[in-house]
Amino acid sequence: MALNSIQLASQALIKIGAMPISSFDDGSAESTVAAALYATTRDALLSAHPWNFATAQRDLPRLEIGPVADYGCAFQLPVDFLRALSAGGGGRGRGIEYRIAENRLHADVPAITLTYIYRPVENAFPAFFDEALIARLAAEYCLPLTESTSRAEALHRLAEERVRTARLIDAQQDTPARFDDFTLVEVRG
Template sequence: MTSPVEICNRALDKLGSAAITSLDDNVKSARACARMFDAVRDAELRDHQWNFATARASLPELEEVPVYGFARQYQLPGDCLKVVEVEPTADWKIEGRRLLTNVSAPVRIKYIRRVGDTSSFDALFVETLAARMAQELCETLTQSNSKKRVAQDDYAQAVRRARRADAIEGTADALEETSWIKARF
């Protein structure tokens, strides 16, 4: 099982900093990790359609109608970080914690959810998150431009590797047959 402390220690290892035993430790590195971890985790989850963080939901329609532009609005799940897909297909927008559209219920979404349980993280996501934490912590802990460049390169490489592995899990999405595709084939 991977814990936030283990992920932070992996990041600290990348920077050559001492390990921590808790995010509550009274040392600069632990305070920085505690301050950044949740925000960096959520940003990294939002940056890609990670399979382990993907969920589906049917949304409840709200009684309140948008002031203009759309006829209906739906409440997003509390753990929703990013909407990836809406069914049935129609124009839609996210405003606040609501999805606005003209489609009648039921509206179903595929979305990226906030995953707080780090033991659910994919192993390559753990490495990517640790690399991103190292990049974020670098200035605070090292004030070294060369270490910052190394951390940025390490993060870019971790992201490529994790996304490549994540992308090949499952069958490929079928291309919608549009007039452009029909004309090409």
């Protein structure tokens, strides 16, 4: 079942014994805390791992004004950009040196393809990520709503366990990474 942001936040609130919310601005203490912490917690969890379901590739538009130094070209980052994974060109998504500065990607190539983590809509999250996010939200919501440090610490430990499980499941959604260049083998001939 695909969950939206309110349902995800409500499930986290229920886990700490608080009342669920109907919106992020319904006037309750729960909605105030959820509104303040939801987006940053979601984006931090998405950015913390190269999730397959949140990975995209996009050819970036080149900007007319380039960087001041070090690189020759600047490119506009996507609106939904959270974190860069790699950059490439010529039909490849990696292999080009780059730097992200001033909310732009700088490189020495005229065209670039960026592989990056983006912010998908919540109802596109797989169930394993929903569980990890709900656990992380419950840990974040606990202290402001219950003022129980020991309970918040226990929830943070549980959240880390759920995130580890989600990472393992996500890792099984892709071909294992291989070495493209291993100089020690090449030296042996």
